[in-house]
Amino acid sequence: KAGVTQTPRYLIKTRGQQVTLSCSPISGHRSVSWYQQTPGQGLQFLFEYFSETQRNKGNFPGRFSGRQFSNSRSEMNVSTLELGDSALYLCASSLVLAGVGTDTQYFGPGTRLTVL
Amino acid sequence: SQQGEEDPQALSIQEGENATMNCSYKTSINNLQWYRQNSGRGLVHLILIRSNEREKHSGRLRVTLDTSKKSSSLLITASRAADTASYFCATDALKDDKIIFGKGTRLHILP
Numbered sequence: 345k346a347g348v349t350q351t352p353r354y355l356i357k358t359r360g361q362q363v364t365l366s367c368s369p370i371s372g373h374r375s376v377s378w379y380q381q382t383p384g385q386g387l388q389f390l391f392e393y394f395s396e397t398q399r400n401k402g403n404f405p406g407r408f409s410g411r412q413f414s415n416s417r418s419e420m421n422v423s424t425l426e427l428g429d430s431a432l433y434l435c436a437s438s439l440v441l442a443g444v445g446t447d448t449q450y451f452g453p454g455t456r457l458t459v460l
Numbered sequence: 461s462q463q464g465e466e467d468p469q470a471l472s473i474q475e476g477e478n479a480t481m482n483c484s485y486k487t488s489i490n491n492l493q494w495y496r497q498n499s500g501r502g503l504v505h506l507i508l509i510r511s512n513e514r515e516k517h518s519g520r521l522r523v524t525l526d527t528s529k530k531s532s533s534l535l536i537t538a539s540r541a542a543d544t545a546s547y548f549c550a551t552d553a554l555k556d557d558k559i560i561f562g563k564g565t566r567l568h569i570l571p
Contacts, residue, residue: 348502377559379561386561386562386563386564387503387548387561387563387564388561389558389559389560389561400556400558402558432500434502434503436503448493448505448508449493449505449559450505451495451502451503451504451505452502453501453502454500454501454502456500
């Protein structure tokens with residue numbers, strides 16, 4: 345069974361631009377969560393999607409948005425990029441909602457975003 | 461703010477020794493999980509312990525949970541060079557089911 349895949353793996357953008365990151369979950373998994381990882385703030389939860397609906401959201405500005413498609417693939421978008429958005433963006437998939445029961449999240453390798 | 465806080469932030473030990481990392485959290489939880497991350501890569505799930513469990517083992521890993529103290533520990537026995545990584549605890553908060561990660565412990569195994 346293929347693992348969680350994320351594209352692209354590396355991305356360089358300039359301030360003010362927007363970016364779209366993609367995540368394909370493990371086959372059969374219906375939940376996709378997104379995290380931002382930086383040296384200063386660590387791993388921070390962005391949002392979780394389940395059955396095409398956002399079920400949970402972290403404390404990030406509205407510039408960060410996401411969506412999930414009927415095949416469970418998910419995209420996250422960051423508009424008007426700022427230098428502080430430089431980070432490793434990780435997505436994780438699970439069978440059911442990540443916070444339910446004892447389901448495990450499986451992480452992708454991440455997308456390294458650099459904002460210049 | 462972070463729910464989980466790992467301690468220590470960094471740890472260097474000799475190969476073969478045991479490594480212990482601690483995690484403290486603030487609110488009531490459904491469960492607590494430990495993950496490993498190798499240098500800038502994705503996280504690998506190690507072990508999950510439910511709020512009604514006190515101890516769990518998986519190979520060389522031993523996890524304890526003390527809900528009265530809101531803390532957990534991860535013990536890696538007979539450490540190996542391949543154990544060099546960052547280790548994170550993640551809590552599933554009872555109130556909102558959000559998964560919150562701590563800032564991690566960087567473990568370095570010396571040859």
